[in-house]
Amino acid sequence: MRASRILVAGVLCLGLSLGANDAIAASCGNTAQGFPAWLADFQRQAVASGVSSRTVKAALGGLRYNSKVIRRDRNQKSFKLSFKQFLARRAPPSTIAIGRKRMRQHAVVLDRVERKYGVPKEIIVSIWGLESGFGRFMGDIPIFSSLATLAYDCRRSKFFTNELMSALRIAARGMMRIRDMKGAWAGEIGQTQFLASSYERYAVDFDGDGRPNLIRSKPDVFASTANFLRRHGWRKGADWSPGTGNYGVLRDWNRAEVYRKTIAYMATQLKK
Template sequence: MRIALFSLFTILFMSVTPALSATCGNGPGGYEAWKQSFIANSSSYGLKERVVKKALQGLTYNKKVVRLDRNQKSFKLSFKQFYAKRVNNAMIKRGQKLGKTYARIFNGIERKYGVPAPVILAIWGLETNYGSFSGNMSVLRSLATLAYDCRRSKFFTNELVNALMIVQRRDMTPAEMKGAWAGEIGQTQFLASSYMKYAVDWDRNGKRDLVRSIPDVLASTANYLQKHGWRRGQPWGPGTANYRVLKKWNKASVYVQTISVMAEKIGS
């Protein structure tokens, strides 16, 4: 009888706490049930059930994504090793060339946000080699898998909800949402939550498109930094206020140092 009462209480509790109704897992076994529960509770996240159902339809558990999440080795390298692995002279020269190609856009962005072109170019180059490869994995499939996975379920559930908000707002279709394994979107690899907060429609076409619109990509990156405290006209090397802002972009010290050094070289 005690078990039956507990079960009844659990059902009632779950019915008023939608976010807890889907149980995470450490393997594919419970994924489909989790997904159906998530869809059923769409409204609790401010999402339309029909949008979520259509967006997640057919998405299966991705073992590769979970494996990659457990095996992140790049940030264990020293700065010298990381920089040598990720940056070369050709990237610096290409950044300088792109700075000239999009000079008018960069000038407008710096006037509004205070972030100079070399910093944005360094991030753009380091994240996706200036948009050459921003990932070809389904963002929604990756985020649904990681939201279900117990390791960082709360964090990735939030990212999944934000990604679905992007779809619901019609900025992008599910098919257009291709990215890196952890669900990063676009040419400077915004997480979906950052996309919702900081993406801007610089080209004024009615959509905030960080996959195909270079003006939107560059301006959104500057907006992110500005909103996190970027100080206009000040340096960005170690020990500066702007260096601390770069740490908001990526917590890995080798990554931040690489952005800083790369930006100096592009701007020289």
């Protein structure tokens, strides 16, 4: 999922709630002044919840309030576009042509994923293209900086506190190395832009190397995306056009109507 989608259009999932998070959310702020005290309190709460102090220190030690992230949060415009405008910007014929090429290039693994999860390769490739330009634009912001700033910010404090806790658990469990946890401005990770809570729940090690890697492993990217959709109710062999059950499942991926409609349109074009 791309960054702007999270805040304007809803979320993939809310993550795992902890009682501690409610207390953290209550101490939010809208200026940089209170961030150091908030961060120190969050670190204590994270350790109390079971994350090792070593992981907490490695991930959060020395973080500063990221004003650039807040500016991005306050200046979102993509989902104010009409479907026609959004389609022209995000899925023009040139992007669909690249999608066809990528589908041929990765046909073997995409077919394996489709057989296992029942999610069509056209849907997977459409999401891949829309989320990161087929892996070209994943973002390079350390997600702990982004998530900590957004968790402290009062606008979506509870939601991003949950995401920050998920990111810490991912690091603590060895699913990702902290230095590799970079992404878009709102903390999305990898080639299909998973939030940390979705990475924690739905990421799949499809290439068998011992851990899911949604940054570098295309088999893991494709399988994890399909796994997310299947576990949200995707029906194998069913239509995905607007008004269908599968189109409804796309709402769990992205609640913006223009985004879901673009996924469905692009997938239909790729199927031709």
